[in-house]
Amino acid sequence: MQKTRDFHYRSVHDRDAFWREQAGRVHWETPFESVLDFSRPPFAKWFVGGQTNLCYNAVDRWLPTQADKPALIWVSTEVERERVYTRQEVYEEVNAAAAVLRDLGVGRGDRVLLYMPMVPEAVFTMLACARIGAVHSVVFGGFASVNLAQRIDDAAPKVIVCTDAGSRAGKVVPYKPLLDRALALCKTPPASVVVFDRGLAPFEPVAGRDLDYATLRAAQRGARVPVTWLESSEPSYILYTSGTTGKPKGVQRDTGGYAVALASSMEYLFNGKAGDTFFCTSDIGWVVGHSYIVYGPLIGGQATVLYEGTPVRPDGAILWKLVEQFGVNTLFSAPTAVRVLKRQDPALLKKHDLSTLRAVYLAGEPLDEPTAQWISEGLGKPIIDNYWQTESGWPILSAQPGVEHVPTRFGSPSFPVYGFDARIVSESSGEDLGPDQKGVVAIVPPLPPGAMSTIWGDDERFVQTYFTSIPGRQVYSTFDWGLVDADGYWFILGRTDDVINVAGHRLGTREIEESVNSHSGIAECAVVGVADALKGQVAMAFAVLKNPAAAETPEGAKQLEADIMRLVEDQLGAVARPARIRFVGALPKTRSGKVLRRAIVAVCEGRDPGDLTTIEDPTALEQIKESLQ
Ligand code: ATP
Ligand code: MG
Numbered sequence: 128m129q130k131t132r133d134f135h136y137r138s139v140h141d142r143d144a145f146w147r148e149q150a151g152r153v154h155w156e157t158p159f160e161s162v163l164d165f166s167r168p169p170f171a172k173w174f175v176g177g178q179t180n181l182c183y184n185a186v187d188r189w190l191p192t193q194a195d196k197p198a199l200i201w202v203s204t205e206v207e208r209e210r211v212y213t214r215q216e217v218y219e220e221v222n223a224a225a226a227v228l229r230d231l232g233v234g235r236g237d238r239v240l241l242y243m244p245m246v247p248e249a250v251f252t253m254l255a256c257a258r259i260g261a262v263h264s265v266v267f268g269g270f271a272s273v274n275l276a277q278r279i280d281d282a283a284p285k286v287i288v289c290t291d292a293g294s295r296a297g298k299v300v301p302y303k304p305l306l307d308r309a310l311a312l313c314k315t316p317p318a319s320v321v322v323f324d325r326g327l328a329p330f331e332p333v334a335g336r337d338l339d340y341a342t343l344r345a346a347q348r349g350a351r352v353p354v355t356w357l358e359s360s361e362p363s364y365i366l367y368t369s370g371t372t373g374k375p376k377g378v379q380r381d382t383g384g385y386a387v388a389l390a391s392s393m394e395y396l397f398n399g400k401a402g403d404t405f406f407c408t409s410d411i412g413w414v415v416g417h418s419y420i421v422y423g424p425l426i427g428g429q430a431t432v433l434y435e436g437t438p439v440r441p442d443g444a445i446l447w448k449l450v451e452q453f454g455v456n457t458l459f460s461a462p463t464a465v466r467v468l469k470r471q472d473p474a475l476l477k478k479h480d481l482s483t484l485r486a487v488y489l490a491g492e493p494l495d496e497p498t499a500q501w502i503s504e505g506l507g508k509p510i511i512d513n514y515w516q517t518e519s520g521w522p523i524l525s526a527q528p529g530v531e532h533v534p535t536r537f538g539s540p541s542f543p544v545y546g547f548d549a550r551i552v553s554e555s556s557g558e559d560l561g562p563d564q565k566g567v568v569a570i571v572p573p574l575p576p577g578a579m580s581t582i583w584g585d586d587e588r589f590v591q592t593y594f595t596s597i598p599g600r601q602v603y604s605t606f607d608w609g610l611v612d613a614d615g616y617w618f619i620l621g622r623t624d625d626v627i628n629v630a631g632h633r634l635g636t637r638e639i640e641e642s643v644n645s646h647s648g649i650a651e652c653a654v655v656g657v658a659d660a661l662k663g664q665v666a667m668a669f670a671v672l673k674n675p676a677a678a679e680t681p682e683g684a685k686q687l688e689a690d691i692m693r694l695v696e697d698q699l700g701a702v703a704r705p706a707r708i709r710f711v712g713a714l715p716k717t718r719s720g721k722v723l724r725r726a727i728v729a730v731c732e733g734r735d736p737g738d739l740t741t742i743e744d745p746t747a748l749e750q751i752k753e754s755l756q
């Protein structure tokens with residue numbers, strides 16, 4: 128791994144030269160004067176004075192070589208449609224959308240909020256904003272009115288673009304009525320709402336406010352909107368964090384640094400090249416979707432697959448069918464999707480020709496070893512766990528096969544990505560920790576190109592939230608626990624607020640989950656710390672079985688519980704053994720697939736679980752409640 132180490136070393140110790148080289152990957156209308164301005168730490172400005180544009184780099188720049196090649200491949204198993212847009216067609220659509228926004232008075236620095244499912248028009252609107260220098264804020268379609276209203280008030284958009292509805296697992300999900308409700312709650316609603324009507328669900332247009340996307344677009348057919356060149360540090364978008372741990376933060380991203388970071392990652396992390404096909408199953412409402420459905424692949428000259436659907440409809444082979452059909456080279460998904468597939472027939476993994484596929488990247492939550500192993504063996508492809516945050520914009524830890532081939536280890540997202548000066552630091556002393564010592568994953572600023580520039584409208588909160596929790600030094604805290612083993616592999620042990628204290632022993636819930644998951648009957652599990660009069664806290668495990676019938680009888684459940692307890696005790700010791708293991712049909716998760724541990728703890732402790740508007744399946748929490756009785 129020497130090459131990876133050297134590459135990383137240079138990225139943080141010879142910053143100027145390293146990033147100047149990387150900046151050559153994107154078009155600069157005006158060259159930058161300096162690589163980095165770090166005169167006001169922890170704020171970092173990259174490629175100062177340079178002018179560029181994300182839309183130009185994603186679309187226009189590739190027209191000379193790829194005008195008639197696929198750029199956006201849309202597949203919806205929800206509405207049974209497929210459409211392949213060439214780069215030229217994307218260019219046409221983006222120009223029309225940009226003209227629509229421009230005529231609604233949207234200009235440089237103005238915000239446009241998108242509340243849209245996985246439809247091409249959402250991508251066109253994002254790129255159209257970038258083209259005219261407007262700041263988009265995509266709000267995940269699963270968010271309800273209250274979440275949406277909070278975000279509208281914070282971003283204060285001039286225009287909102289939405290659809291009548293989305294569709295999930297075959298059920299129509301109305302969007303427009305939710306937006307109407309959100310707007311009724313807002314302090315400063317925008318003057319115009321553009322509705323892309325898919326004809327899925329009826330809605331009440333509001334006269335004087337609501338406009339029809341198709342009509343506006345038709346009037347702008349053939350329009351050409353010149354690119355607005357932005358100074359590198361001007362904002363490209365605001366994206367709110369998932370809100371798993373509390374009030375969402377509006378992560379503000381720059382323009383030039385983001386373009387450079389993504390362009391470099393297409394080669395070093397994904398080993399890709401122009402003309403490849405990239406398939407990221409995330410949602411445009413999440414950071415992974417921003418970076419690797421929309422901007423990364425397109426800036427890298429790749430075709431991107433936009434998929435509206437689930438991994439199990441019409442059957443558990445759909446992802447692999449799409450890989451074969453479109454010759455996908457890189458697949459990017461999340462552990463939660465793999466755990467869903469784990470409950471399907473493993474033969475489905477072998478049903479399609481996957482010869483074009485180089486590797487599968489998974490991010491968003493801990494990837495437990497058994498799940499990684501299951502999918503890796505099932506597909507016969509490398510699995511690359513990568514760790515990042517909405518804040519970082521691109522991976523902080525990952526294997527970097529485009530730099531060097533280093534074997535991965537299940538359970539580890541490998542090594543720090545170039546640019547990220549990541550450390551494991553002591554929560555109490557702030558010092559760097561040595562091998563095998565658990566500490567907080569921190570990043571010594573400046574944060575690299577592509578990472579957040581600040582919290583939208585609140586520089587003070589940016590500094591306070593991220594840079595003041597480690598004593599004695601101004602470093603960025605990820606609020607995740609981690610360790611580096613003696614060979615230099617990094618491990619994420621869970622969030623800092625998920626550590627539990629059992630009779631004086633500090634335990635990461637992640638470790639216990641890994642251990643429970645290693646039982647062959649388990650599909651997934653959540654472990655939480657629950658207040659206990661005697662021990663301070665005890666661990667409680669909630670597990671989903673691959674075959675639910677195994678725990679149908681009380682004896683069956685008891686036997687399984689005992690087996691798993693023994694397993695955890697063998698692997699981690701008696702202190703880590705969960706006080707109880709309960710079997711449920713589903714875990715309460717956010718719509719982004721993250722387990723809502725706080726809500727589980729609240730239910731276990733008999734408290735009110737609080738705001739649950741981001742929950743995917745409310746019955747999952749009910750099941751937890753029932754399982755405790
Ligand atoms: P909020 O910050 O609003 O509470 P969130 O942290 O869930 O929400 P994201 O930015 O989407 O929002 O998630 C980032 C977090 O997800 C990381 O801090 C980490 O806890 C977890 N995570 C992401 N990728 C991995 C990974 N590969 N391994 C382990 N954990 C991961
Ligand atoms: Mg977070």
